[in-house]
Amino acid sequence: MEKIVILTGAGISAESGLGTFRDEGGLWSQYRIEDVATPEGFARDPALVQGFYNARRAQAAKAEPNLAHRALARLQRDWPGEVVIVTQNVDGLHEAGGAQDVIHMHGILAGALCAACGHRWTAPPEMSVGEPCPACAALNARPDVVWFGEMPYHMDTIYDHLAGASFFASIGTSGQVYPAAAFVHEAAMSGARTVELNLEPSTGASSFDDVILGPASETVPRWVDDLLGPR
Secondary structure, eight states: OOOEEEEEOHHHHHTTTOOOTTOTTSTGGGSOHHHHSSHHHHHHOHHHHHHHHHHHHHHHHHOOOOHHHHHHHHHHHHOSSOEEEEESOOSOHHHHTTOOSOEETTEEEEEEEETTTOOEEEOOSSOOTTOOOTTTOOSOEEEEEOOTTSOOSSHHHHHHHHHTOSEEEEESOOSOSTTGGGHHHHHHHTTOEEEEEESSOOTTGGGSSEEEESOHHHHHHHHHHHHHOOO
16 A cells, blocks of 8 residues: 655644744744744743743644645545654644644644653643653653754654655645755655645755645645545
8 A cells, every 4th residue: 555654844734823933923033943942042041931832832722723734634534555644843733633643743832841851741721930740740841842953753753654655745844944854855765756735835846756836725635636536
């Protein structure tokens, strides 16, 4: 059976109201990345970081999955082979849209992580400075998201899936953040057909066999329809 591996980025959730790094006036534009998305920033000002992620968590909790999220869930359900969804996003919109076993390579806003012992648990709606770890009681809980300078999660599993992929799709990603930007090359080396679906071509668009441009809520359902064929 043919395996499809899909990488999604901020562009797939933008139409659900969750802004990207580069959106003017969005949440990210109000902060410096080095202050709120690095281990050093957390060490300097944990209150600022916790407040930033509390705001992102509240924003994500109000968001609804869009037609692109739902189309990928339908592909997972109806494709005769395996469909693996890997996301750079820390929201839970894929799951809310019906997707199963999503690989969150950058963590998830709904999770908390103990910086001392590595224990993970479900984050409360608002995390505070000095939040105790349920496992070791250390007072340095943090959001379970991967910050700049940290290694993304599940990389061995992702590379195993890419090595066995017949199709690889990149949806709504900038193509600027590694290691995800190199996934197209990993898949192509294994013989996968590759496609980028994006609002505009990414910096790595020339590496794909096909490029489909437009809003994800329009392009992704059409692409899924094409893959699944007549109903």
